[in-house]
Amino acid sequence: MSRARLFWRKAVNNVMLTLTGVAALGVVSVLFLILGYLIWNGGASLNLNFFTQLPKPVGETGGGMANAIVGSLKLLFLAAIMGLPVGLMAGVYLAEFGGKTFSFVIRYTTDLLNGVPSIVIGIFAYSLVVLPVKHFSTLAGGVALAVMVIPITVRSTEEFLRAVPGNMREAAMALGASKWKTIATVVLPAASGGILTGMLLSLARVAGETAPLLFTAFSNRFWSQGWEQPIASLPVMIYTYAIAPYDDWHRQAWAAGLVLLGLVLVSNLGARFILARTKAV
Amino acid sequence: MEKTTSPTTEHQVRLKISDLNFFYGPKQAVFGLNLNIPTNRITALIGPSGCGKSTFLRTLNRMNETIRNTRVEGAVLLDGQDILKMDVVGLRRRVGMVFQRPNPFPKSIYDNVAYGLRINGFKGRLDDLVEKSLRRAALWEEVKDYLKKSAFALSGGQQQRLCIARALAVDPEVLLLDEPCSALDPVTTAKIEELMFQLKDSCTMAIVTHNMQQAARASDYTAFMLDGKLIEHTETSKLFTTPKDPRTEAYITGRFG
Numbered sequence: 297m298s299r300a301r302l303f304w305r306k307a308v309n310n311v312m313l314t315l316t317g318v319a320a321l322g323v324v325s326v327l328f329l330i331l332g333y334l335i336w337n338g339g340a341s342l343n344l345n346f347f348t349q350l351p352k353p354v355g356e357t358g359g360g361m362a363n364a365i366v367g368s369l370k371l372l373f374l375a376a377i378m379g380l381p382v383g384l385m386a387g388v389y390l391a392e393f394g395g396k397t398f399s400f401v402i403r404y405t406t407d408l409l410n411g412v413p414s415i416v417i418g419i420f421a422y423s424l425v426v427l428p429v430k431h432f433s434t435l436a437g438g439v440a441l442a443v444m445v446i447p448i449t450v451r452s453t454e455e456f457l458r459a460v461p462g463n464m465r466e467a468a469m470a471l472g473a474s475k476w477k478t479i480a481t482v483v484l485p486a487a488s489g490g491i492l493t494g495m496l497l498s499l500a501r502v503a504g505e506t507a508p509l510l511f512t513a514f515s516n517r518f519w520s521q522g523w524e525q526p527i528a529s530l531p532v533m534i535y536t537y538a539i540a541p542y543d544d545w546h547r548q549a550w551a552a553g554l555v556l557l558g559l560v561l562v563s564n565l566g567a568r569f570i571l572a573r574t575k576a577v
Numbered sequence: 578m579e580k581t582t583s584p585t586t587e588h589q590v591r592l593k594i595s596d597l598n599f600f601y602g603p604k605q606a607v608f609g610l611n612l613n614i615p616t617n618r619i620t621a622l623i624g625p626s627g628c629g630k631s632t633f634l635r636t637l638n639r640m641n642e643t644i645r646n647t648r649v650e651g652a653v654l655l656d657g658q659d660i661l662k663m664d665v666v667g668l669r670r671r672v673g674m675v676f677q678r679p680n681p682f683p684k685s686i687y688d689n690v691a692y693g694l695r696i697n698g699f700k701g702r703l704d705d706l707v708e709k710s711l712r713r714a715a716l717w718e719e720v721k722d723y724l725k726k727s728a729f730a731l732s733g734g735q736q737q738r739l740c741i742a743r744a745l746a747v748d749p750e751v752l753l754l755d756e757p758c759s760a761l762d763p764v765t766t767a768k769i770e771e772l773m774f775q776l777k778d779s780c781t782m783a784i785v786t787h788n789m790q791q792a793a794r795a796s797d798y799t800a801f802m803l804d805g806k807l808i809e810h811t812e813t814s815k816l817f818t819t820p821k822d823p824r825t826e827a828y829i830t831g832r833f834g
Binding site: 461463464465466467468469470471472473474477481482485486 | 638640643665666667668669670673674676678680681682683684692693696697740743744747
C-alpha cells in the first residue's frame with residue numbers, strides 16, 4: 297500500500313473520530329448547560345416557601361408553587377392509573393399473544409400515536425372530557441397525559457418481554473404451566489424491572505408536557521380540591537410565569553423548571569436503580 | 578426393524594409410539610416412526626444434526642405445540658393412553674423435560690424447585706418435597722444452605738441439576754432430556770450421567786445426545802435416526818458392537834454426521 301493512501305486513511309479516521317466525539321460531547325453539554333442555566337437563574341428562588349406556599353398576587357414578592365407541584369403529581373397519578381395498565385396489557389399482548397398481521401397493525405398504530413403532537417392529544421382530551429361537562433378539570437388533564445403514556449409503555453413493555461429468553465417459557469410450559477400462567481409467574485417477573493423502568497420513564501416523559509394541559513387541566517392559582525376542578529401544574533405554571541412581564545415571576549419560572557427537571561432526573565435515576573437491582577438477581 | 582431386537586419382549590413399555598409423522602408447516606420432519614420406550618430404562622436417541630431426534634423427543638410431551646403451524650399424525654401411548662387426547666397440563670406433569678441449556682427461572686433455588694408443585698396447586702409440605710427433589714438430583718448437599726439464593730448464582734452444571742430437580746419435583750413417570758450435557762464440561766457431564774443412573778429405579782428416561790460415548794455409557798437402549806426416520810433400535814451394547822444397518826455402522830464409526 298502506498299504511503300499517501302495510508303496517510304489518507306489515518307486522516308479520515310482521525311477526522312471522523314473527532315467529529316463523532318464532538319457530537320457526543322455536544323449532547324452531554326446541552327443537558328449540563330440547561331441544568332446550569334436553571335440553577336443560575338432559579339436556584340435563588342428555590343426555598344422552603346416555594347414548596348409550601350401558594351402563588352402570591354401580582355406585586356407581592358415571594359410565595360411558592362405548592363399547588364402546582366401537588367397538581368403535577370395528581371395529574372401524573374391519574375395518567376399512571378389510567379395509562380399504565382392499558383399500556384402494560386397491550387404490551388403483553390404484542391409480545392406474547394399477537395399474531396403477525398394484527399400485531400403489526402397495533403405496533404404501527406402505537407408508533408403513530410407516539411408521534412401525534414401533544415397539542416393534538418390535548419384537543420382530543422378537550423373534546424372528550426372538557427366539552428361534555430363544559431369546564432376544565434384535573435380529570436381531563438389526566439386523560440390527556442394517559443393517552444401519551446400508553447404508547448410509550450406498550451413499546452417498552454413489549455421490548456422487555458421479548459428480551460426474556462424463550463427457554464424460560466419452555467421450562468414453565470414443560471412443567472405444565474398454561475400460557476397465561478407462564479406469563480404471569482415467569483415472564484412478567486423476569487421482565488418486571490425493565491417494565492417498571494419503562495413505566496417510570498414514560499411518566500417522566502409526560503411530566504414536562506405543557507400543551508396537552510393548556511385546555512384540559514388549565515391552571516389554578518389556588519388549591520384544587522378533588523378531580524373536577526381545574527388544576528395547576530409545573531409546566532403550565534412555567535409557561536404562564538415565563539411570559540408574564542414581572543421579574544419575580546421569571547425567577548419563579550426558572551425555579552419551577554429546576555424542580556421539574558429534578559423530578560425527571562430523580563425518576564430516571566430511580567428507574568436505573570430498579571433496573572440494575574433486578575439485573576443482579 | 579426386526580422384532581427380535583425390539584425391547585418390547587423383555588420389558589414393560591411406558592411409551593409406545595406408532596406411525597408418528599411430524600410436520601413443520603409443509604415440511605415433514607419425522608416419518609412413520611415406531612418405537613417402544615421401556616419402563617425405568619434409559620433410551621438414547623442418536624443421529625446427525627437435523628435428523629429429527631429433538632423434534633421427536635418434543636412430541637412426547639407435546640412441546641412442539643408451542644410452535645405455530647405444526648402438525649402431528651399417529652399415536653403416542655403413555656401407559657396405554659393416547660397423549661394426543663390427554664389434557665396437556667396433566668401430560669406434562671407426567672412427562673418432564675430437561676433442556677439443552679440450563680434454563681432456571683430468575684427466582685431462588687427453592688422457588689425454582691417448588692414452581693411445578695405450586696402451579697399444580699400442591700397442598701402439602703413444600704419444604705420436604707423440595708429437599709427430596711434436590712436430593713434426587715444430587716444437588717442438596719451443595720445448596721442446602723443457600724436455598725433462598727438466586728438460581729443464577731449456581732454454576733452451569735449445578736443449574737442443569739437444578740433443572741432436573743425442578744422437573745423431578747412433580748414426580749414425572751418419564752423424563753425427556755434434550756442434549757442435557759452439551760453445554761457442560763466432562764466432569765459435570767459425568768455427574769449428570771451418574772444421576773441418570775440413580776434415577777432409573779423410579780423414572781423412564783429418553784435422552785437425545787450428540788455424544789456417542791455418552792449414549793454408549795449411559796443408556797440401556799439406543800435408537801438411531803436419520804433424515805426423520807428410525808433406522809435401528811436395540812440394546813445399546815448391541816447397537817454399538819454389532820449394528821445391523823450399514824448406515825448405523827457408518828454413523829457410529831464416524832464416517833458421517
